[in-house]
Amino acid sequence: MIFKRYLTLAIKKKIPGFVFDIDGVLVQGSRPIPAATKALKFLHRNKIPFVFLTNSGGLLEKEKSLQVLRKLGIEKEFPPVKTILSHTPYKALSKQFKTVFSVGPIGSSRVLREYGFEKVFEASDLIEKYKGIAPFNMVSQRKEPYVSDNAKISEDGLKFDAIMVLSDPRDWAADLQIVTDLLVSDNGKLGSLNLAKDKKTIPIFWSQRDFQWKTEYSLPRFALGAFREMIFKLFAIVKQPELVTLPDFKQINNKEDLKSDKIEEFKILNTITEHVMGKPEPIAYQFAKKELDKDFIEKHGHDSETEIGEIFMVGDNPLSDIIGAHRYGWSTCLVKTGVYYDGYKLPVTPTMIVENVEEAVKNGCKRAQ
Template sequence: MLFRRVCCKNTFLRKLTVGRQYSTQARPYGICLDIDGVLIKGNHVIPETKQALRFLNGDNALGKKIPFILLTNGGGVSESAKAHQLSRLFEVPISSSQIVLSHSPVRSLVSRYRDAQILVVGGVGQLCRQVAIEYGFKNVVTPTDIFAWNPSIWPFSKLNDEHLREAKEVDFSREPIEAIMMFNDSRDWGRDLQIMLDVLRSKDGYIGTIADDTELASHQMPLYFTNPDFETTGKTLKYELFGKPETPTYRYAETCLENQAAKLFKDADQRSMKHIYAVGDNPAADIAGANAHNWTSILVRTGVFQGKDNDLKFPADYVAQHVFEAVQWMFDREERL
């Protein structure tokens, strides 16, 4: 369905007014909410957040629960940990199945790499290793493991007792790495980039070896990012990318919404999403991704975007002052007879 991309005025003209009629039939639509800049700003909850979430949980004119998920390019923790944090913050129950982090779609790779030795990069301490294991990967190593095995690989960082306690004992000259997955921002970029390059340049994943140009041209170590952090020069780097606005993330998010609908509606026909709305504050990520995947995009002014009118490069279907106005607009246009 096509929608005209419009802007709202400061006064919300589409309020749910007395006497307006709404459909009582469950209609298959859902909404995907960004977190930073939409629900929270810094360490503070945006004022309209709790009201918007209560509205989606049934505190509306129809007493109807609307399937929703929270989609963010943040990560570095498990979905259950994030759900627990946000439930306390918003005073609204959020389940782990309603959370899509930047690395959540990496779950789709488990069938390919379940028993393979994979290098997981980023995050604080052992958190990303733990997340990967929770997803189902059985043989997860980190840059700290490699650094503890051979500190000379990056002499500018110092090996300390914490590294030794955290490290998994592996002889990387005998046990190859089969894929690299960057889950979150590195806390030691110099060390981790050097290690990633050493693995990418290695022969068949054995650290300490160097593949020749012919071998590198025919085969590159599988490489996955969960955010578009890098630009490269020189030899073309092959990689797969997750996170907004990339297709795998939106496919995964749509599956999560359909799972939410299955919990709310007994009728199987009501479980497949015909309309999906996305609320975000970043035109280049949230709105570009929603538009590219034929979702109805709503841009709010509580985060990155502060424009008076719609964004010119990535225009949204609707521009709202805040998230509560956004969900009201969605509800109004879906439920009106």
């Protein structure tokens, strides 16, 4: 009996598994990449497991899946695709942090409420409640109403336990101001200030740190990592105003000043208690693997004579999708429909560089035969 079981295990046929990045692989902003429709249809027909793993966010997982399938024009013929967003791991933190400040598109704090966080506020809530808190904001231009938690603000104000960054803010001025305020505050109390150089900040969670991403525009655009760089700079200057760049660019004339400024800035930045999720962090690939296994079981059942062999990460960003998957031990397909361009200095050599996602799927399936 044991021998028979061993034999069955030993001869299991291997099939590939695919993990798809979204922006720059399946779509470019609002524009679909036609090769993606063909690739997904092929995998669906042939019961080959696949999931979406994106660094984008601000929506629920099932909403993102639907949004992508809709852009590709296949939402009617396709079941929802298991989707891991950059902030999916936040679900596990909902009981640990009670009052949180949410950063992302206007209204996206509802995602954190859906994840189970008790008190969630975003810039819009605070702008309505505290006059002048972010004077250059876009909230006044907001058209659609959304459910706000600002009725829950007590008379003695707000004390935040953490900052949860979901996705790129749409209102940078407001979010740059309020996130910096909270990082220099006294233990998260809004409106307070603690400029002690060694004071640790409240935790800030970044759903990812991509510096660039691909839209329908010809050149890559700033992503959340660019916002993070701005926060670092502003935080350091608020803590140590001498770090501001002077009109005479003293650094150019005095190398020593530059050196000591940098050391000072580095020490200050070390007080930021930050946690980073998303690709290329291993946590993103762990979540994707779990979902890929579930997709395999749904397509083939528990007693299948096949199993997932090689896993291919199909991505456009060498510094995110590709390096992370490479370190995680997966094969990697770098596509040319996103931020990568000929001449890009690659941090690791991908398993293959292909024109688009359809070629990645064809080549991946061939290798499995």
